[in-house]
Amino acid sequence: MNEMSAKPAGAPLERRIVRVDLADRSYNILIHQGLIDEAGAEIAARMPGVRLAVVSDETVAGLHLERLSLSLKAAGIEHVPVIVPAGEGTKSYDGLIRVVEAVIEARLERGDAVLALGGGVVGDLAGFAAAVTRRGMGFIQMPTSLLAQVDSSVGGKTGINSPQGKNLVGAFHQPALVLADTALLDTLSPREFAAGYAEVVKYGLIDRPDFFEWLDANRQSVFAGGTARTEAIALSCEAKAAVVAADEHEGGVRALLNLGHTFGHALEKFAAYDTARLVHGEGVAIGMALAHRYSATEGLCPEGDVARVEAHLKACGLPTRIQDIPGNAPSVEALMQAISQDKKVARGKLTFILTRGIGRAFIARDVDAGHIANFLSTELAA
Amino acid sequence: MNEMSAKPAGAPLERRIVRVDLADRSYNILIHQGLIDEAGAEIAARMPGVRLAVVSDETVAGLHLERLSLSLKAAGIEHVPVIVPAGEGTKSYDGLIRVVEAVIEARLERGDAVLALGGGVVGDLAGFAAAVTRRGMGFIQMPTSLLAQVDSSVGGKTGINSPQGKNLVGAFHQPALVLADTALLDTLSPREFAAGYAEVVKYGLIDRPDFFEWLDANRQSVFAGGTARTEAIALSCEAKAAVVAADEHEGGVRALLNLGHTFGHALEKFAAYDTARLVHGEGVAIGMALAHRYSATEGLCPEGDVARVEAHLKACGLPTRIQDIPGNAPSVEALMQAISQDKKVARGKLTFILTRGIGRAFIARDVDAGHIANFLSTELAA
Incomplete structure (x- = not known):
C-alpha cells in the first residue's frame, strides 16, 4: 500500500485518476464529486467527434439523465437515450437485443460509443451490447452505484444471464473511460x-x-x-x-x-x-x-x-x-x-x-x- | 508470390498448412483431401481433453456429420451435435440463442470448444456463439464450402444479421484450428x-x-x-x-x-x-x-x-x-x-x-x- 502511506490522512486528494494498465486497451477511471457535470468535456477531450447511445434504466434515468444530457450537449456531443427497465431481468437476451437494435437504429458507427449510466446491471448489459454491435464499438462507464464504481466498472467483464445461470453469456470488453461521480451515491439507500x-x-x-x-x-x-x-x-x-x-x-x-x-x-x-x-x-x-x-x-x-x-x-x-x-x-x-x-x-x-x-x-x-x-x-x- | 515460384507446377504438395500469424491468437489452417477422417487425431493432439459442441446445419450434417463423429470418437473426444436449419435465416438472434443454450446445456467449460461443420452461415454463427458463451470458449472451423475455406474461415469475423442489416452483430474471435478438407467440396453444386x-x-x-x-x-x-x-x-x-x-x-x-x-x-x-x-x-x-x-x-x-x-x-x-x-x-x-x-x-x-x-x-x-x-x-x- 505505497499509495496509502504516501497520503497523510489529513490531506486526501479530491480528484483521483486510476489508470487500468492493459496495453492497447488501457484506460482511466476519473473519480470525484460532481463529475457528471464535466462528463461532456472529459469525453469530448478524449474522443473528439464521438456520438453516444446513453443506456440507463428507468430509475437512474429519472435521477441523473437530464444532468448528464446537459453536460453532453454543452460539449457538443450528439447522443440518444436508450432506457431499459430497472432490475436484473433486463440482463437477458431480450434486453440485449433491445439495446443493440437501438444502437444500430441510431446509426452509430464503430468509432462511436455506448455509455452506461447506471449500476452493475446496466453496465454489464450496455458493455456487452457495445462489444457485439458492429463487432465492437467504444464503451464508456458512468457507474451510479458503489458496487459498480468499485467492482464492475473495472475489469471489462460484460454480459447477460442465461435461463440456465447468471453471467453465462458475455464478453471481455474494456471501456475507453470510466467516470465515477462519488456524489451520485448520495441517492443510494x-x-x-x-x-x-x-x-x-x-x-x-x-x-x-x-x-x-x-x-x-x-x-x-x-x-x-x-x-x-x-x-x-x-x-x-x-x-x-x-x-x-x-x-x-x-x-x-x-x-x-x-x-x-x-x-x-x-x-x-x-x-x-x-x-x-x-x-x-x-x-x-x-x-x-x-x-x-x-x-x-x-x-x-x-x-x-x-x-x-x-x-x-x-x-x-x-x-x-x-x-x-x-x-x-x-x-x-x-x-x-x-x-x-x-x-x-x-x-x-x-x-x-x-x-x-x-x-x-x-x-x-x-x-x-x-x-x-x-x-x-x-x-x-x- | 515467392510461394508460387518456389513450387514448380508439376510437384504441388498434397498436404498444406497455412499459419495465420496473430501473436497469442495465431493458428494453423490444415488443408488436404480426406482430412475429415483425421479431424479427431488433429484436435486431440492440439487440445488434449477438449470436449466439443459440433454445430452444423441439416444439409451438411446429413452429408458429413457421421464421418466426423466417427473420427472424433476414435480419438476419444466427447462431443454433442447442435443442428440448426440450413440457410441465412439461421444467422439470427434466435439461431444464436439456440446454439449458446445448447452449449451451456452440454456443460461445456471455457476450455472446451465449439466446432463449426458447415459453410459461412454455420461458421459465423458458431464462432459468435463460441465468442460469447462463458465470455469466450475455444473455436474450431471445419469449413465445407469453397467460400468458407478461402474466406470466412480466415480472419476471425463472426456474427449474425440484425433485422436492420447483415452482419451488424458479432465479434472478432479467432479459431484455434481450421481443418479444410478439400474433398468435401465434391458435394457442392x-x-x-x-x-x-x-x-x-x-x-x-x-x-x-x-x-x-x-x-x-x-x-x-x-x-x-x-x-x-x-x-x-x-x-x-x-x-x-x-x-x-x-x-x-x-x-x-x-x-x-x-x-x-x-x-x-x-x-x-x-x-x-x-x-x-x-x-x-x-x-x-x-x-x-x-x-x-x-x-x-x-x-x-x-x-x-x-x-x-x-x-x-x-x-x-x-x-x-x-x-x-x-x-x-x-x-x-x-x-x-x-x-x-x-x-x-x-x-x-x-x-x-x-x-x-x-x-x-x-x-x-x-x-x-x-x-x-x-x-x-x-x-x-x-
Whole structure:
C-alpha cells in the first residue's frame, strides 16, 4: 500500500485518476464529486467527434439523465437515450437485443460509443451490447452505484444471464473511460451503499491490510461522503486494477477477487435472487465472514482477525451469518449443491479463496468438499 | 508470390498448412483431401481433453456429420451435435440463442470448444456463439464450402444479421484450428463451387498477379479437384492471412479484401438476397468486373486487363454484368442508395477498391459518387 502511506490522512486528494494498465486497451477511471457535470468535456477531450447511445434504466434515468444530457450537449456531443427497465431481468437476451437494435437504429458507427449510466446491471448489459454491435464499438462507464464504481466498472467483464445461470453469456470488453461521480451515491439507500461497501472492504481483506486499517478508522467518513469516500473508491479501483492488469482473462490471480463469492453465490441462489432477502454485496459479506471462519477452523487464520472482520462488517450494517438472511434457513445439502454448480468439482476437491489473516488471502485449489459441508453444518446449528 | 515460384507446377504438395500469424491468437489452417477422417487425431493432439459442441446445419450434417463423429470418437473426444436449419435465416438472434443454450446445456467449460461443420452461415454463427458463451470458449472451423475455406474461415469475423442489416452483430474471435478438407467440396453444386471461386480469383486480382496467371492456366484442374484445388485453397488462405495479420481489426489494408464487394453487396440487396437470382460470390464476380471496368473508364486500368478478368470469370461460369442477374434490372438510384448505405458517405465521396491492373488493387477514399452513378447508368444501358 505505497499509495496509502504516501497520503497523510489529513490531506486526501479530491480528484483521483486510476489508470487500468492493459496495453492497447488501457484506460482511466476519473473519480470525484460532481463529475457528471464535466462528463461532456472529459469525453469530448478524449474522443473528439464521438456520438453516444446513453443506456440507463428507468430509475437512474429519472435521477441523473437530464444532468448528464446537459453536460453532453454543452460539449457538443450528439447522443440518444436508450432506457431499459430497472432490475436484473433486463440482463437477458431480450434486453440485449433491445439495446443493440437501438444502437444500430441510431446509426452509430464503430468509432462511436455506448455509455452506461447506471449500476452493475446496466453496465454489464450496455458493455456487452457495445462489444457485439458492429463487432465492437467504444464503451464508456458512468457507474451510479458503489458496487459498480468499485467492482464492475473495472475489469471489462460484460454480459447477460442465461435461463440456465447468471453471467453465462458475455464478453471481455474494456471501456475507453470510466467516470465515477462519488456524489451520485448520495441517492443510494443505506442498504445499497453498505452492500457495495462489502466489495470495498474485500480489497483490504485480500492483500491490503493497511487499507483495511484505514477503513476501520475512517468507515463513518466513507459512508458520510466527501473526500474519504472518494479516497476509498480510488483505492478500491487501484486494487482491482492491479489484479486485472496481472490477469485480464481470469486464468490465475484474478480468482482472488472471488473472496467471499463462492459462499455468497450459493446464498444468493438459495434466496432465489430475491433482493428483499439478500443482495449481492450482502451475500459477499456473509461469504467473507464464512471464508475467515472456515480458515480459522482449518488453523489457517488467527481468531482475532476473524473477530475484527466480523465486527467491521456488523458496524457497517452488513450481515455476517447465514441466519442473518430473513426467512427459512437453507439445508447443508442445498448449499453444497449450489457450491458444486458454481465451481468445477474435481474428485471431491473445490477451489476456494481462503486466508491466513487480514490481507493474506490465497487461492486454495484442493479444499475438501466434506470439510466444507461439516463447517456449514456447524454454522447452521450455531 | 515467392510461394508460387518456389513450387514448380508439376510437384504441388498434397498436404498444406497455412499459419495465420496473430501473436497469442495465431493458428494453423490444415488443408488436404480426406482430412475429415483425421479431424479427431488433429484436435486431440492440439487440445488434449477438449470436449466439443459440433454445430452444423441439416444439409451438411446429413452429408458429413457421421464421418466426423466417427473420427472424433476414435480419438476419444466427447462431443454433442447442435443442428440448426440450413440457410441465412439461421444467422439470427434466435439461431444464436439456440446454439449458446445448447452449449451451456452440454456443460461445456471455457476450455472446451465449439466446432463449426458447415459453410459461412454455420461458421459465423458458431464462432459468435463460441465468442460469447462463458465470455469466450475455444473455436474450431471445419469449413465445407469453397467460400468458407478461402474466406470466412480466415480472419476471425463472426456474427449474425440484425433485422436492420447483415452482419451488424458479432465479434472478432479467432479459431484455434481450421481443418479444410478439400474433398468435401465434391458435394457442392457447380454453381456453389464457382461462387466460392470468385473469392479465390479475388486474391490474385488484389496483389498477386502470379497467382492469377497460375489460376488462368490451371482453372480446370482447380474445378476438377485434387492437388491443384488444394494448392489454390492454400494460396488463397495465405493471401488472406497475410492481410489479416497486418490489420486484424479492419483499420487499414484489410479493406482491400472488399474488392468487388461494395458493388456486390448493392446487387445482393437489389436481388433481395434471393439466392435463386444471385449468391454472394456471383455478386462479388460482377462487382470485381465492375471495379475493373470503372477503373478503366477513369484511366487507371489497362483495357487488356479488364478483358482478361472478364474472360476468366466467364470461363468459370460466373456472371460479369448486372444484366446477367435474372429478373428485372435495378435502377441507378436503387444501386446508389444501397452503395451509400453500405459505406459512410463523406461529402459525396465514397471509398471503393479500385485497380491499376491485375494484382494492383488499391483503396480509393475519394471516389466521386456522381462518377459512379454515371458509370452505372452506362453499364445498365449497354
